[in-house]
């Protein structure tokens with residue numbers, strides 16, 4: 001069995017009691033030595049209790065609710081990247097929409113020299129038509145912004161499932177802090193726009209996006225506004 005102790009899986013959470021326990025068990029079972037970092041923004045359900053039951057065996061829970069720092073998905077991921085103690089990290093959702101099985105391939109690509117590895121969605125199942133139209137238009141616009149700036153790109157610029165070399169992301173953030181929309185949702189996009197196209201090596205792994213396993217979606221109109229701000233900064 002391969003050893004995954006050089007990788008940390010960062011999982012931002014907000015009320016994910018329906019799936020977080022199952023997801024952590026799955027990661028620990030599949031990947032020997034893996035580190036898991038739960039970045040929680042003050043879940044009001046049992047998320048915290050469930051995570052703490054795993055003890056300190058490679059699973060850490062960060063309660064951001066008491067912190068004065070900005071709350072948000074991007075803010076939580078960026079904090080997680082700074083708390084990561086391993087050479088590599090992977091960000092994934094806590095609602096089982098991101099299949100844990102492909103982490104093996106993602107880590108392989110990072111070991112092979114990729115600075116960033118993006119899990120690329122093959123299909124989005126069961127999305128309402130209006131959500132598909134809005135999503136497609138925003139993708140074209142955001143992609144065009146990257147092309148116009150000669151910035152790095154990949155076939156799924158809005159993927160929430162990605163990873164990379166911890167040092168590469170930390171250094172980029174240090175030089176581009178003000179370009180990150182911390183309350184936003186598109187943390188990968190904020191990083192891509194800060195790299196030049198030939199500056200970094202990007203790898204891709206394909207997967208099918210699944211429906212949420214219980215819990216509620218937090219995606220909404222305010223995140224579209226945050227994204228427009230991202231494109232402009």
Ligand SMILES: Nc1nc2c(ncn2[C@@H]2O[C@H](COP(=O)(O)OP(=O)(O)OP(=O)(O)O)[C@@H](O)[C@H]2O)c(=O)[nH]1
Pocket residue numbers: 011012013014015016039040041071072073076092093094095097160212216217218219
């Ligand atoms: N820490 C933190 N996590 C968040 C926040 N908003 C969402 N999350 C988590 O980020 C992940 C993605 O959020 P989702 O609501 O599933 O977003 P989505 O996958 O685009 O939307 P659905 O397809 O409807 O599930 C989940 O693990 C959420 O619990 C937040 O403000 N802070």
Ligand SMILES: [Mg+2]
Pocket residue numbers: 093095097212217
């Ligand atoms: Mg989700």
